[in-house]
Amino acid sequence: MKKNIQLHAFFFFLLLFGFCVNLSVNAQEIKGIVHELESSQRLRDVVVKNLRTNETTQTDAEGNFMISGNINDLLTFTQSGYEVDTTFIYQEGIQRIYLIRDSKSIVIDEVIISRLTDSRLAYEIERAKSEGQVTEASQTRGGLRVSLSRLFGRQSKMARKNLDLLLEEQNNRKVDRLFSEQAIRAIVPLTDTEMALFREQFRPSLEFIETASPEDIRAYVLDSYGKFKSGK
Template identity: 30%
Template sequence: MNIRILIIAAIGLFNGALHAQTVLKGTVYEGKASHKLSNVFIRDINSKEIALTDNSGNFSIRTAINHTLIFSSPGYISDTLYLVDLKPKRVELSFQGISLNQVNITSTRTFNPREEYPDVYEKSKFALSPSRIFGKEAKDARRLKRYFDREADERKIDSIFNPVYVSSVVPLKGRELEDFMTMYRPSLSFLQKTPHSSLTLYINDSYKKFMALPPEKRSIQRLSAN
């Protein structure tokens, strides 16, 4: 009897160890700096598992050796990580300036997270089961759903308030155009209720305010990656 108990316990420990080995943890930083990045989107291109970094830049994702992870965040160069082991990772994303019309999660095709990640929406639903409400998997799913919803809204804004259109209204380009569009980026609700002619007026009025600022106030400070 004692031998059977020991065997069962050993099997349980072995299975637990196997499960632990399928989870990769780590932290995402801005370059070599100590600044940690939240809401970095992580995707295992082999298994299609996805995750987000938390407010402290930490992440946890189910994966395996020989899998490839993609880390992406607006304004940073996406990083690819090929896993040769599952030791905790320090991932560094290089700052590239603000990408005003960047596609972060999928390719340039229509972004439809409900079709691409149906499990996220299913697990995000509230249920009577406490584990479905307070469990980590459910919490992570609800957080990812909010992320997808924000991403969808941002893409709708980008489709209207884009560099080609804005630069046709005001004489800005390059870094100056990026800073202007970031500082005066309209909300989706504003764009949905504003006719095209009024949007042109909004951009012109914003440009006047922008140029009235002291030069140092017209530039958005970037965090250093050094």
Template identity: 25%
Template structure:
């Protein structure tokens, strides 16, 4: 028969083992939360180029001051496992990193792409087109390009001429061309070969074919932000490369 003393000792040993295991886990937990100096280097994404003077902020610990990477991109900041670091630099997208080990950190920041608008003399172009329409009008070739029903009833001959006359028809056709030309200029200010090449760095031999097949309409350009344009160009170019032969323009001899 097992003695009462033996059972009592076994119970004590079990409780003691549980306490020891608890304190070991607690020690590891405290150790994991220990604030130490973490080192790392900030790089430009997809490049071996380092980023100097990027700000590094420990978002998890407000009492730790912000630091800057040095002139070769290296930084050193106080933190603990599980802390969140924020990296910021002008002309780069902010980057958030959660510390998961004591290994040196390699942080990669995405450079911001700025879309340059092409300078187009749209005011002069608009004036030129309007002057051409005024010349039609001054020559008495039309009064209004969109006569109302009332004007037709008041002056049937003039109204019928405005509707079916050759000169007003030519003026309307020119007016439509003028509208399309101004819309083309509006698109080209934000979506042009310079912008597309900057985003994709595509070879010149592909540029003409790509622009012919993947230029958006004016309604899209009016609604899109720069980010929307960048995303559209990247998606379209990936599709273009996968189906390049289908989009090759036929060269005329």
């Protein structure tokens, strides 16, 4: 009887040891470096998430990251101004990730427009207006004339394209100041996840915000909340 107990204990120890060894083999740290595709510049503060474990981390100043994971895990990489990338981990070693700039974002002196201060944003708008002008003063006939170089020049065309995005960012900020999370939560109960979806789905127009009274905004939020909860 005693011998049987010892034998069972021995096999249990072997089983437990094998399980622990298996865990140590499978568990590992995934390491990598995140770059920008076009410039190969290393990107800091990129949010890295393991979709299996929901663990998150961020890249350091040199673009390096380390996160717990296994082979066959899926990682997502999120950074403002860049398209979200998903990478399948199929081998060991340093993972090199290359992010592509979001086509809807522009960069002013290496700063994404969403991070510009309001005063800097206003300055860039005026500069884009100036660089994108297609008319110039005529020194021979007086008045204004269309400048072909400004109309078709690369810098001028880029300035006019950037101006649209800069004005859109400025308008969005005006809306967000009144359609803020704090203002919405004072009227209706929403979780953090619901809040992001609600603000994206029911963001009011600038024209409405500029003319609406506090009572109008409250009524708009309540009406939108009803539609949001009913799935309409």
